[in-house]
Amino acid sequence: xxxxxxxxxxxxxxxxxxxxxxxxxxxxxxxxxxxxxxxxxxxxxxxxxxxxxxxxxxxxxxxxxxxxxxxxxxxxxxxxxxxxxxxxxxxxxxxxxxxxxxxxxxxxxxxxxxxxxxxxxxxxxxxxxxxxxxxxxxxxxxxxxxxxxxxxxxxxxxxxxxxxxxxxxxxxxxxxxxxxxxxxxxxxxxxxxxxxxxxxxxxxxxxxxxxxxxxxxxxxxxxxxxxxxxxxxxxxxxxxxxxxxxxxxxxxxxxxxxxxxxxxxxxxxxxxxxxxxxxxxxxxxxxxxxxxxxxxxxxxxxxxxxxxxxxxxxxxxxxxxxxxxxxxxxxxxxxxxxxxxxxxxxxxxxxxxxxxxxxxxxxxxxxxxxxxxxxxx
Numbered sequence: 012x013x014x015x016x017x018x019x020x021x022x023x024x025x026x027x028x029x030x031x032x033x034x035x036x037x038x039x040x041x042x043x044x045x046x047x048x049x050x051x052x053x054x055x056x057x058x059x060x061x062x063x064x065x066x067x068x069x070x071x072x073x074x075x076x077x078x079x080x081x082x083x084x085x086x087x088x089x090x091x092x093x094x095x096x097x098x099x100x101x102x103x104x105x106x107x108x109x110x111x112x113x114x115x116x117x118x119x120x121x122x123x124x125x126x127x128x129x130x131x132x133x134x135x136x137x138x139x140x141x142x143x144x145x146x147x148x149x150x151x152x153x154x155x156x157x158x159x160x161x162x163x164x165x166x167x168x169x170x171x172x173x174x175x176x177x178x179x180x181x182x183x184x185x186x187x188x189x190x191x192x193x194x195x196x197x198x199x200x201x202x203x204x205x206x207x208x209x210x211x212x213x214x215x216x217x218x219x220x221x222x223x224x225x226x227x228x229x230x231x232x233x234x235x236x237x238x239x240x241x242x243x244x245x246x247x248x249x250x251x252x253x254x255x256x257x258x259x260x261x262x263x264x265x266x267x268x269x270x271x272x273x274x275x276x277x278x279x280x281x282x283x284x285x286x287x288x289x290x291x292x293x294x295x296x297x298x299x300x301x302x303x304x305x306x307x308x309x310x311x312x313x314x315x316x317x318x319x320x321x322x323x324x325x326x327x328x329x330x331x332x333x334x335x336x337x338x339x340x341x342x343x344x345x346x347x348x349x350x351x352x353x354x355x356x357x358x359x360x361x362x363x364x365x366x367x368x369x370x371x372x373x374x375x376x377x378x379x380x381x382x383x384x385x386x387x388x
Contacts, residue, residue: 019048019197021118026256027285028175028383033085034046034048035048035050035189035205035206035207035208035240036049036205037050037175037203037205037207037208037275037329038085038175039178039381046110047138047203047370048167048282048363050109050203051204052201052202053105053201053202053203053204053252054200054201055103055105055200055202056090056198056199056200056204057073057074057089057091057092057167057197057198058070058087058088058089058090061104062103062105065150066255068084068085069085069331070088070089071083071088073090074090074091074093074195075089075091075372076089076091081174082097084130085201086174091195091197091224092196092198093194093195093326094188094193095188096184096188096190096191096192096193096194097183097188098187099186099187100185100186100188100196100198100201101183101184101185102184103182103183104182104183104184105181105182106177106180106209107181107204108204108205108369109166109177109178109202109203110173110176110203110205110207111174111176111178111182111200111201112173112201112202112203113171113173113199113200113285114171114172114173114198114199114201115149115170115171115199115201116143116170116171116196116197116198116199117168117196117197118143118170118196119194119195120188120194120195121140121152121190121193121243121384122143122144122149123142123145123150123152123383123385124142124188124190124264124383125142125186125187125188125189126140126143126145126186126187126377127139127141127146127184127185127361128184128185128187128191129182129214130184130185130257131178131179131180131185131213131214132178132179132181132369133180133229133368134370136368136371136373136374137263137374138214138215138216138218138371139214140374140377141168142383143186143231143360145218145248146168146172146216146218146246146248146362147158147171147358148163148164148309148362149164149170149310150321150360150362151248151310151312153312154167154168154385155218155309156305157302157307157323158301158302158304158307158309159263159303159307159325160173160304160305160306160324160325161173161174161244161325162325165169168213168234168307172331175214176213176214176359177211177213178207178213179207179292180209189383191310191315193298199208205367208388209320210249212239212366213242213366213368213369214242214365214366215364215365215366215367215371216318216362216363216364217362217373218357218361218362218377219231219232219360220358220378220382221358221359222250222359222360222382222384223252223356223358224343224356224357224358224359226354229260229339229340230342230343230359231264231338231339232245232262232341232363233338233339234338234339234340234374235336235338236333236336236338236367236372237335237336237337237370237371237372238336239333239334239335239368239369240337240365240366240367240368241331241333241365242264242326242330242331242332242333242335242337242339242363242364242365243327243330243331243364243365243366244285244323244326244363244364245322245324245326245339245363246321246322246323246361246362246363246364247323247341247359247360247361248319248321248322248360249319249320249321249357249358249359249360249383250317250318250319250358250359250385251319251355251357252355252356253345253353253355253357255322255345255353256289256344256345256346257280257344257345257357258280258281258289258290258344259280259342259344259345259353259374259384260342260344260355261277261278261279261280261283261341261342262276262277262278262280262283262332262335262339262340262341263275263276263277263341264338264339265338265339266331266333266336266338267333267334267337267341268336269336269338273332275331278340280342280344282306283324283341284307284322284323285305285306285324286301286308290345293345298320299311304325304326305327306323307322308320308321308322310324315335317358325364342354343355346369
């Protein structure tokens with residue numbers, strides 16, 4: 012009897028130990044940072060275009076070769092790439108199963124004309140297609156610091172994101188330069204090669220812009236999403252074409268067959284972005300910028316002609332889950348006389364972020380070059 016109990020304890024212990032070694036290295040947090048995993052850490056940059064083991068820092072030609080001409084190989088010879096006007100550059104082309112865990116980049120030029128795309132598992136149409144600045148919640152045409160959990164923008168122009176982006180067969184990441192002059196791109200893509208569970212969906216991000224929004228129209232953040240997934244974030248760059256307050260409009264989530272009326276209806280634009288009373292400093296009519304882990308208005312550019320506002324909300328603790336389909340809209344609404352609402356004709360841009368099963372519906376065509384640029388008043 013005693014030997015049987017001992018055998019059961021031994022089996023339980025071995026099963027427990029076996030379970031401990033199967034951690035795939037995903038879902039990182041402080042609570043599991045000490046866990047061992049068979050996941051393989053890799054990184055792609057201009058110093059190692061393929062991410063191969065033991066192949067970093069080998070360049071003998073690159074944008075730093077003149078500065079390092081007296082030092083030679085291994086001394087920052089290829090820290091960046093030059094992307095000519097109209098050129099698309101492949102930043103990464105990864106084969107296998109794993110996940111992007113961090114992306115850092117410093118692009119030069121107009122970040123509305125630097126188009127960032129990601130393709131999962133040899134798909135023909137991208138799952139991410141956005142101007143680089145807008146993807147990193149910095150879409151106003153000027154640098155601003157952003158301090159949040161999945162996205163941070165650091166001095167002087169360091170774009171970072173920590174969205175986990177799983178793939179099963181591979182991924183391709185590109186940058187297209189729509190400008191008339193060349194750009195320089197510094198970048199690093201940190202990823203892991205590991206098993207991806209069946210219940211992990213694919214990351215998506217889509218850009219839109221309407222300028223101006225037609226009178227009494229609602230702004231469509233995204234529509235036509237088909238599949239199962241969860242909506243995880245909104246970034247908006249809002250240019251107000253009317254005097255006065257612009258943020259009374261409601262956000263609406265139409266999901267899983269909703270028609271005229273949505274399942275989720277917000278109470279106001281500033282409420283959705285987790286502020287209140289016009290984002291004003293108490294007791295004043297002064298806008299108060301803020302940047303927090305989940306929500307923020309990190310940039311306000313005031314002008315008599317078109318004040319502009321940069322806003323983000325990340326649904327990390329409160330993802331909006333859908334089973335079959337999703338459409339999201341935002342009203343543009345201000346005030347006019349006698350306490351009446353005023354439908355606005357504003358300049359509105361957005362990036363929405365979500366995870367879903369593939370295949371995804373094709374994205375609408377990206378706005379033409381001239382329709383991307385923010386013209387400063």
